[in-house]
Amino acid sequence: xxQSTQLSxxxxxxxSRSRGTQAVLGAAVAIVGVIAAANPESAVLxxxxxxxxxxxxxxxxxVTACGAVIAALSPPPRFKRRRKAA
Numbered sequence: 001x002x003q004s005t006q007l008s009x010x011x012x013x014x015x016s017r018s019r020g021t022q023a024v025l026g027a028a029v030a031i032v033g034v035i036a037a038a039n040p041e042s043a044v045l046x047x048x049x050x051x052x053x054x055x056x057x058x059x060x061x062x063v064t065a066c067g068a069v070i071a072a073l074s075p076p077p078r079f080k081r082r083r084k085a086a
Contacts, residue, residue, distance in 0.1 A: 020074075020075065020076060020077025020078055021077065022070065022074040023070075023071050023074035023075065023076055023077055024071075024077055025070070026067050026068070026069070026070030026071030026072075026073075026074055027067065027071040028067070029063060029066060029067030029070065029071075030063075030064050030065075030066075030067030030068045030071060031067070032063060032067070033060050033061070033062070033063030033064030033065070033066075033067055034060070034064055036059065036060040036063060037060035037061065037064065040060075045059065045060075
């Protein structure tokens with residue numbers, strides 16, 4: 001059985017395009033965590049604080065941290081370059 005090891009992914013492959021999306025999604029998750037921390041009166045956090053008060057306090061921080069880690073470890077998205085008008 002022969003395994004192929006490819007050090008640099010093909011930029012045109014669907015896998016490399018989805019990793020750019022992963023970075024943007026990670027940033028979005030981090031923003032949701034920040035918003036949850038800024039708005040502790042949301043229905044979800046209130047219900048969670050009734051069930052598990054310590055967990056409700058930690059959720060916004062955990063969501064923000066997870067999103068930041070995903071965004072930081074993902075390659076940046078590739079944007080198309082604009083062509084200059086002649």
